[in-house]
Amino acid sequence: MVSIDGCIVLAESSTPADAGEALDVLERVFLHLKDAHSLTHRINRITENITAFETSAGNLTEAIDTSLVSLSPDQAAVRLHTQLVENGHAETARREMDSKTRPMRMQLKNVERMLKLLRNLSQS
Secondary structure (H helix, E strand, C coil): CEEECCEEECCCCCCHHHHHHHHHHHHHHHHHHHHHHHHHHHHHHHHHHHHHHHHHHHHHHHHHCHHHCCCCHHHHHHHHHHHHHHHHHHHHHHHHHHHHHHHHHHHHHHHHHHHHHHHHHHHC
């Protein structure tokens, strides 16, 4: 089978079955081309979505911490996650310290009140 100027040229000895087989092959080729076009379109859309995500991630990263702008989105996400975990640990430690020092702060307020009362008494 040879194609010349958009026409299929078969050997003179070709039978109708040969022509039918050639048409089946062409039909499969066109189906594959259609699939390839569809897949190419999907790949292009995925690429556009990745680019849009990277741009959005870059803008968000810059808004959160400008020192992360030079990092890839993946690296920035890891760094932000690490900072979040560290901040969470620091907040937990602060709360624990706050609960431990609360009784001491209460005692200090009581001592300050007593001291103020004693000063008032000494001035009278």
